Amino acid sequence: MTSFLPALRDRLGEAGLLTGGDLSAYERDWRKRYPGRAxxxxxxVSTDEVAAIMRLCHEHRVPIVPQGGNTxxxxxxxxxxxxxxxxxxxxRMKRLREIDAANASLTAEAGCVLADVQAAAAAAGLLxxxxxxxxxxxxxxxxxxxxxGGTQVLRYGNARELCLGLEVxxxxxxxxxxxxxxxxxxxxxxxxxxxxxxxxxxxxITAATMKLHPQPRERLTALAACPSIDEAVALxxxxxxxxxxxLTGFEVMSRAALALVARELPQxxxxxxxxxxxxxxxxxxxxxxxxxxxxxEGLLEAAAERGLxxxxxxxxxxxxxxxxxxxxxxxxxxxxxxxLNIKHDISLPVSSIPPFVAQMDAVLSAxxxxxxxxxxxxxxxxxxxxxxxxxxxVAHADFLATHEAAINEQVYDAVQRLGGSISAxxxxxxxxxDELVRRKDPVGLTLMRSIKRALDPLDLLNPGRxx
Amino acid sequence: MTSFLPALRDRLGEAGLLTGGDLSAYERDWRKRYPGRAxxxxxxVSTDEVAAIMRLCHEHRVPIVPQGGNTxxxxxxxxxxxxxxxxxxxxRMKRLREIDAANASLTAEAGCVLADVQAAAAAAGLLxxxxxxxxxxxxxxxxxxxxxGGTQVLRYGNARELCLGLEVxxxxxxxxxxxxxxxxxxxxxxxxxxxxxxxxxxxxITAATMKLHPQPRERLTALAACPSIDEAVALxxxxxxxxxxxLTGFEVMSRAALALVARELPQxxxxxxxxxxxxxxxxxxxxxxxxxxxxxEGLLEAAAERGLxxxxxxxxxxxxxxxxxxxxxxxxxxxxxxxLNIKHDISLPVSSIPPFVAQMDAVLSAxxxxxxxxxxxxxxxxxxxxxxxxxxxVAHADFLATHEAAINEQVYDAVQRLGGSISAxxxxxxxxxDELVRRKDPVGLTLMRSIKRALDPLDLLNPGRxx
Numbered sequence: 001m002t003s004f005l006p007a008l009r010d011r012l013g014e015a016g017l018l019t020g021g022d023l024s025a026y027e028r029d030w031r032k033r034y035p036g037r038a039x040x041x042x043x044x045v046s047t048d049e050v051a052a053i054m055r056l057c058h059e060h061r062v063p064i065v066p067q068g069g070n071t072x073x074x075x076x077x078x079x080x081x082x083x084x085x086x087x088x089x090x091x092r093m094k095r096l097r098e099i100d101a102a103n104a105s106l107t108a109e110a111g112c113v114l115a116d117v118q119a120a121a122a123a124a125g126l127l128x129x130x131x132x133x134x135x136x137x138x139x140x141x142x143x144x145x146x147x148x149g150g151t152q153v154l155r156y157g158n159a160r161e162l163c164l165g166l167e168v169x170x171x172x173x174x175x176x177x178x179x180x181x182x183x184x185x186x187x188x189x190x191x192x193x194x195x196x197x198x199x200x201x202x203x204x205i206t207a208a209t210m211k212l213h214p215q216p217r218e219r220l221t222a223l224a225a226c227p228s229i230d231e232a233v234a235l236x237x238x239x240x241x242x243x244x245x246x247l248t249g250f251e252v253m254s255r256a257a258l259a260l261v262a263r264e265l266p267q268x269x270x271x272x273x274x275x276x277x278x279x280x281x282x283x284x285x286x287x288x289x290x291x292x293x294x295x296x297e298g299l300l301e302a303a304a305e306r307g308l309x310x311x312x313x314x315x316x317x318x319x320x321x322x323x324x325x326x327x328x329x330x331x332x333x334x335x336x337x338x339x340l341n342i343k344h345d346i347s348l349p350v351s352s353i354p355p356f357v358a359q360m361d362a363v364l365s366a367x368x369x370x371x372x373x374x375x376x377x378x379x380x381x382x383x384x385x386x387x388x389x390x391x392x393x394v395a396h397a398d399f400l401a402t403h404e405a406a407i408n409e410q411v412y413d414a415v416q417r418l419g420g421s422i423s424a425x426x427x428x429x430x431x432x433x434d435e436l437v438r439r440k441d442p443v444g445l446t447l448m449r450s451i452k453r454a455l456d457p458l459d460l461l462n463p464g465r466x467x
Numbered sequence: 468m469t470s471f472l473p474a475l476r477d478r479l480g481e482a483g484l485l486t487g488g489d490l491s492a493y494e495r496d497w498r499k500r501y502p503g504r505a506x507x508x509x510x511x512v513s514t515d516e517v518a519a520i521m522r523l524c525h526e527h528r529v530p531i532v533p534q535g536g537n538t539x540x541x542x543x544x545x546x547x548x549x550x551x552x553x554x555x556x557x558x559r560m561k562r563l564r565e566i567d568a569a570n571a572s573l574t575a576e577a578g579c580v581l582a583d584v585q586a587a588a589a590a591a592g593l594l595x596x597x598x599x600x601x602x603x604x605x606x607x608x609x610x611x612x613x614x615x616g617g618t619q620v621l622r623y624g625n626a627r628e629l630c631l632g633l634e635v636x637x638x639x640x641x642x643x644x645x646x647x648x649x650x651x652x653x654x655x656x657x658x659x660x661x662x663x664x665x666x667x668x669x670x671x672i673t674a675a676t677m678k679l680h681p682q683p684r685e686r687l688t689a690l691a692a693c694p695s696i697d698e699a700v701a702l703x704x705x706x707x708x709x710x711x712x713x714l715t716g717f718e719v720m721s722r723a724a725l726a727l728v729a730r731e732l733p734q735x736x737x738x739x740x741x742x743x744x745x746x747x748x749x750x751x752x753x754x755x756x757x758x759x760x761x762x763x764e765g766l767l768e769a770a771a772e773r774g775l776x777x778x779x780x781x782x783x784x785x786x787x788x789x790x791x792x793x794x795x796x797x798x799x800x801x802x803x804x805x806x807l808n809i810k811h812d813i814s815l816p817v818s819s820i821p822p823f824v825a826q827m828d829a830v831l832s833a834x835x836x837x838x839x840x841x842x843x844x845x846x847x848x849x850x851x852x853x854x855x856x857x858x859x860x861v862a863h864a865d866f867l868a869t870h871e872a873a874i875n876e877q878v879y880d881a882v883q884r885l886g887g888s889i890s891a892x893x894x895x896x897x898x899x900x901d902e903l904v905r906r907k908d909p910v911g912l913t914l915m916r917s918i919k920r921a922l923d924p925l926d927l928l929n930p931g932r933x934x
Contacts (some may be wrong), residue, residue, distance in 0.1 A: 063880065076560065102700060102818035104707070147653050176910040181816035183848045184625065185888040186614050186664055187895060187903055188933060189915045193660035199654055214708045233569060240571070241681040244753030245712035260845070286711030287762070295754070349648035351569035381650040382570070395694065421652040428654060436654055443643040447658045453913065454921035466655060 001327055004060040011052045013139050016043050026087045027078055039081040045092045046167035047206045055173030063463050064088050066200035068142025071134035074429030076199045076465050089289035090141050092103040099124045104212040105181045110141025110205050129156035141205045147197035149425030155248040160196045160256045167207040168303035169197050172455040175402050179209045199427055200462040202455045220292040221321040224312040225275035229354045242299045250281030250380030256378045257331050271313045280328050297313040331376050339396035342404050343387040347424035350382045356418050363411035383424040428466045471527040471562040478519045483510050493554045496546055501542040504550040509658035512559045514673045522640030529932050531555050533667035535609025537704045538601035541896030543932050566591045571679040572648045577672050578607025593679040596623035600704050608672045614664035614893030622715040627663045634674040635662050638923040646676045666894055669922045687759040688788040691779040692742035696821045698775040699744045701893040709766050716749030718795050718849030724843045731801035735829035740778045747795050798843050806863035809855040809871050813882050814891035817849045823885050830877050895933045
């Protein structure tokens with residue numbers, strides 16, 4: 001071990017290896033739940049350097065924690081507190097290698113910030129649709145390692161669906177040259193999708209070729225008030241059948257979620273009167289404003305006729321559209337202001353969302369009268385952020401300390417019963433590792449462990465995360 | 468071994484195990500290139516029976532060849548001639564387990580015929596878009612094992628993109644319960660996509676949950692004449708940006724391909740005069756006929772103004788639309804009538820298709836004057852069926868015997884140089900196994916072999932295929 005860091009410094013130079021000073025930006029996760037201590041932080045600038053680091057780690061048996069923008073929510077990208085794990089920060093690998101407009105694809109290195117990838121696509125007249133709250137600091141490599149979701153999944157899919165090919169450094173320090181601009185390639189096992197979502201435990205993604213889409217001519221946003229979650233689900237079906245793929249957003253906000261925003265952020269205008277559920281719909285239109293407006297009006301009229309919608313408002317300009325989205329995105333902020341809460345990032349078949357909401361509301365109010373459920377999320381993807389808050393007058397920290405485990409149990413039991421997932425888009429990391437073992441199909445777990453052993457027999461890649 | 472077949476018969480009953488009589492339907496591939504001889508044919512009716520078969524095979528070390536509709540083109544689903552491989556036919560497992568219209572998904576067993584899955588979706592008012600020539604006899608399990616493509620990939624993706632979850636029997640005879648109606652699920656490695664496209668070498672798919680889409684209100688088809696392949700590629704970009712996701716088909720046919728159809732199938736009307744390239748475009752419209760017609764006319768006018776299109780015709784009714792598609796689909800038939808030819812199922816980044824066509828035309832006419840290239844395929848996916856035929860007057864069989872290897876070499880070299888794939892949608896099987904080893908990234912091959920060893924250490928699942 002004494003020769004490891006000097007060898008690493010030889011290979012990477014001064015700028016490429018941090019061993020002293022304040023490393024807390026690399027050692028602490030965004031939610032500050034997992035304070036850690038790194039052996040050192042390696043900051044390679046090329047795939048060759050990543051491969052060299054991995055070979056040295058392999059030779060010296062040094063575990064490695066790959067890290068992008070370090071914006072993850074499950075403790076997957078920071079070291080433990082042993083001081084023996086090397087953080088591998090990809091943030092200096094941020095070259096945009098190629099844009100191929102005719103093929104509607106681009107190739108970028110893992111450390112590229114998501115917003116920069118979006119901007120590069122836009123400069124070529126195309127759309128890179130992956131979009132999420134951390135886009136100003138999260139990186140493409142991290143997006144792929146965690147199969148990031150966000151607000152455009154309904155139409156464009158997760159990071160997985162946007163990826164055509166990868167370049168990956170293996171646990172042995174070899175480079176898999178799997179970059180590809182191909183839409184079709186049936187030459188063997190799907191290694192790409194195996195690395196995507198593996199949270200850095202199977203290999204280190206150094207670059208990716210991503211799909212681009214045509215820029216829509218117009219984006220139009222509306223809010224609609226629904227009498228119950230059943231009508232919100234029915235509205236989704238109607239919107240899909242009438243707007244087809246133009247429907248790019250379908251978010252829901254419960255009455256309690258918007259009431260919380262009204263209390264905590266009273267300066268935000270709420271365009272519709274309070275109703276049991278408020279839906280944010282977004283249409284992306286290939287033709288233009290007039291066409292989008294006509295489709296939206298037709299859809300909302302038909303929905304009103306069927307009693308799915310009680311009230312609705314279409315944004316009249318870009319500012320209003322942004323305000324609608326801001327309302328939706330301010331819910332986590334309002335929650336943070338209100339104090340700690342018990343967070344869940346769950347998914348269900350869309351058809352199971354109404355029974356889930358009904359069952360859980362009953363279970364939780366029986367468990368503790370006055371308990372508050374802040375329920376919102378990407379209904380179009382079946383993904384709810386189902387967060388639970390203390391009743392008025394109960395201290396939030398005490399509530400968490402006493403009830404978090406029991407409430408998680410109730411929520412995850414219901415999710416499992418209804419065919420859902422305990423992690424829709426945030427991943428497993430350290431936060432949900434034990435829960436995964438308890439709840440995942442045992443044969444699936446065995447398969448996962450076999451693959452991990454086959455690709456990383458020394459358990460050097462992000463050990464203790466995910467599996 | 469003497470106890471294997473009796474044990475199997477005990478478990479499956481008379482109808483479930485064929486050991487005598489004419490088994491040629493199970494032993495011979497569709498193109499009759501790989502005549503084989505089976506130890507027996509097992510025909511389970513349930514996942515439990517598949518698991519029991521696999522456990523017996525594991526115990527007795529009997530290799531197994533999974534088979535669906537047996538319509539594959541690469542020798543992947545028939546036994547070798549040793550008489551020692553068990554064919555596992557999934558065709559009796561054809562239960563449609565569930566349709567969930569609100570979740571836009573269905574769950575069906577592996578032996579369901581593709582056309583029956585399409586019909587079940589249509590009966591629920593939804594679309595299952597996977598569509599290919601063999602749809603009347605190929606099965607869902609085979610479609611997934613080979614990651615089937617077809618004519619709707621441009622908009623809806625391959626079989627992979629349509630799959631939400633799988634049920635799989637492992638090499639040890641365990642059942643992975645991975646069926647899922649979820650759009651988002653970040654709980655571990657993507658086992659689903661590992662099994663998809665693995666050609667039966669990693670596990671046996673017994674059932675799948677598949678995505679459904681809204682039925683388009685109208686489908687409209689057009690033919691357009693392009694002066695060169697460059698204009699056809701530019702037309703694709705224009706069509707994408709103007710029609711967005713409504714563009715569901717973009718097929719090309721070279722002048723030689725349509726001339727061959729005119730010679731061999733003179734009864735088929737060709738609506739446009741001969742031109743260097745003819746494009747078939749299909750729009751699927753969520754709104755209706757008038758809207759689709761307006762989008763198409765606007766697109767074709769804009770294309771004509773830019774010189775991308777010299778002539779065009781929009782189908783005036785369903786019969787005409789079918790005739791346009793029939794023209795495209797009759798090319799393989801015309802080729803079969805004309806005699807043997809050297810087939811390639813290649814893909815390229817769309818931007819590399821013009822240089823590929825130019826380079827190969829030069830190479831092949833230098834190689835042998837008068838050689839005929841029948842070039843057609845799914846340009847929207849970068850997928851060409853680039854078939855090469857003997858010059859007039861040269862016997863086809865002789866031409867193949869003498870020149871197939873050399874011409875394959877030239878074609879695959881160019882494909883590789885331009886970042887393409889030697890198998891876009893047909894897979895590897897036995898036909899392209901050696902070529903795969905020669906041309907695939909060596910680290911990628913090593914990863915594939917590690918995974919195969921980890922999941923099927925005794926090499927019982929479809930041995931000698933793919934890897």
